[in-house]
Amino acid sequence: MELKKNYALFGPSGSDDEFAAEGHTATIEMPKWIKDRGLDLFEYSFGRGVRISKETAKAIGSEADKYQIEISVHAPYFINFASVEPEKAENSIRYLTESLQALRWFGGKRCVFHPGSEGKQPRSEAFARTKDMVEKTVEIIDSLGLGDLYICPETMGKFSQIGTVDEVIELSKISDNIYPCVDFGHVNCVLGGGLKTTDDFQRIIDKMFDGLGEEKTKNMHVHFSKIMYTAKGEVKHLTFEDTIYGPEFEPFAEVIVNNGLTPHILSESAGTQGKDSFFMKKCYLDLLK
Numbered sequence: 286m287e288l289k290k291n292y293a294l295f296g297p298s299g300s301d302d303e304f305a306a307e308g309h310t311a312t313i314e315m316p317k318w319i320k321d322r323g324l325d326l327f328e329y330s331f332g333r334g335v336r337i338s339k340e341t342a343k344a345i346g347s348e349a350d351k352y353q354i355e356i357s358v359h360a361p362y363f364i365n366f367a368s369v370e371p372e373k374a375e376n377s378i379r380y381l382t383e384s385l386q387a388l389r390w391f392g393g394k395r396c397v398f399h400p401g402s403e404g405k406q407p408r409s410e411a412f413a414r415t416k417d418m419v420e421k422t423v424e425i426i427d428s429l430g431l432g433d434l435y436i437c438p439e440t441m442g443k444f445s446q447i448g449t450v451d452e453v454i455e456l457s458k459i460s461d462n463i464y465p466c467v468d469f470g471h472v473n474c475v476l477g478g479g480l481k482t483t484d485d486f487q488r489i490i491d492k493m494f495d496g497l498g499e500e501k502t503k504n505m506h507v508h509f510s511k512i513m514y515t516a517k518g519e520v521k522h523l524t525f526e527d528t529i530y531g532p533e534f535e536p537f538a539e540v541i542v543n544n545g546l547t548p549h550i551l552s553e554s555a556g557t558q559g560k561d562s563f564f565m566k567k568c569y570l571d572l573l574k
């Protein structure tokens with residue numbers, strides 16, 4: 286299974302303040318809004334649960350098709366494949382398959398999820414449990430006829446959460462339809478501000494090329510926003526106005542171009558996702574010239 290295209294793509298996750306200030310209220314207005322801004326993608330969040338009717342999702346999907354905007358979804362935040370409680374682990378499978386069903390209605394291809402949280406277990410046990418559950422989930426996804434959709438485990442911003450770069454690489458090896466989601470804001474939080482130079486970003490990309498090969502690295506899913514952190518990790522999402530926490534997009538844009546990457550890049554800025562994803566796209570296109 287391969288995803289082939291020639292360029293990095295950009296867009297907002299969720300609706301931003303400008304969308305609301307212009308008087309828009311419904312997601313169905315989003316594909317045109319995104320197209321008008323010269324962007325390519327939209328990520329719909331089911332963070333607090335998968336609550337959308339087939340009818341609404343299909344209507345949004347046909348607008349997305351009309352304006353050639355690709356929709357991805359973010360599965361509920363309460364997924365926890367590391368949970369020691371069988372019921373919670375089983376529910377996690379359901380949250381993911383429901384997200385994929387809605388993704389199908391949208392006509393999209395990618396579903397991001399947070400793998401889990403270690404709780405009171407040793408890290409290695411929590412990760413082994415996560416891996417087993419993701420393997421089981423992949424089988425269920427196949428049996429439901431949803432195996433042509435991609436699931437993307439995300440790198441996380443708190444130490445207690447499963448989702449280091451290495452863990453996401455391991456999870457992405459499980460199946461052809463698992464592609465990594467690298468949230469560089471989160472990675473920067475756990476590195477205590479360690480993503481500054483092109484070399485800092487290149488080291489991550491090299492690790493991914495080594496572990497996952499070209500196809501999955503080049504076409505990875507990316508969340509890129511500036512995020513406040515403390516010694517415990519992530520605190521909150523910021524906008525590109527921030528000059529303290531980072532990471533800055535420019536060095537990563539160089540790495541994208543130098544390595545010929547074609548990722549899907551979503552902004553999760555606090556209220557300025559449209560503007561900030563356009564800023565990223567412009568940086569990237571300027572370098573391509």
Ligand SMILES: [Zn+2]
Pocket residue numbers: 359397398399439
């Ligand atoms: Zn996320």
